[in-house]
Amino acid sequence: MSYTYEYPRPALTVDCVVFGLDDDDLKVLLIRRGVEPFAGRWALPGGFVRMEESLDDAARRELEEESGVRPGHLEQLYTFGTPGRDPRGRVVTVAYFALVKLSDHVPHASTDAREAAWFSVWDTPKLAFDHADVLGTALQRLKGKVRYQPIGFELLPPKFTLTQLQRLYEVVLERELDKRNFRKKILAMDLLEELDEVEQDVSHRAARLYRFDHKKYKQLEKAGFNFEL
Template structure:
């Protein structure tokens, strides 16, 4: 399509904050930029929206092109539009956050990135653009959603113990949970089912393995 305007108009990008958890640490996925501006610096995966492309499709495409990831949970976060946020031109960014278990992931950086790596969210390198602000808001949103939705279970692998779930919630929220009360709460949601298999963990008694009844569903909690 060809568009002609009598006034300047901004470009639009999609940027994605990808969260995962490893060794009881909350991680974010960053790419090292290959081109200017901010060549060689770490940044969120993302890029410009095509003229005939939806913003959601752009986010999915850029995520796969720059990191090799696809088929993971993705949710729109916020729109960032400070006039000077990009030195190239007026750019509005629609930010997303994504959640994925760490198991079975293979990263593959694209042609416009020098590298793609997981970083501890509390030990971030210097970031390009306003991506630090985007990450902070994404973390706040994720932490808040743990209390009113089951979105946190998107971090879980196919099978897990109740201790795994509690550890995940404590890692993301930064708050300890009472073991008895947490287990009573998570089971009361009726979203888990026993697999019939157990996981042995050293000297402790084998723990029941659970799976999600409907993995694609995110339930709002009253």
């Protein structure tokens, strides 16, 4: 009980980088700050960690409170603690990385007093604190991770076309993929359930819909299977 308290403590926050996919634009969720420092600037959703909650819980709570978002995927990203990153004093932030289906969250969603909005990750306003660094780190992580873990599906609606899936990878990886090779590879993994439905309201041939089979993935994963690109 004793010497834990001999030292002054940094303040501890969580911040969340929430990605969403809007057709073929990758978006990030930002909140406009109401108070100093950086009042009026856009920032990542986040806030102080409470004494009785885990870091993951804190991230989820702040996200819900500030934007009403409940992410399909949430993982710890990196902890930023350079002295001076917050003008109020020493503040260390545990950054999180989250993916949501934009279809579940009205574009330009906002809840309470605070203003929340989705911005293209390639064209964000100037961010508060070191949040541009945090966003950059999150983008790298997304790019790296999407290739060897099937988390991309968290960005799509439950039923999607192969073209939508391909677009997702093209947007995230920032390069074009070959349609035939992409389909061959993804279907060969046997992780997609082919539905007897097609997309609606398009003015051309409608594409078949697929659904990601989480159960099958978990089985294959246990059996030593590795998802890749």
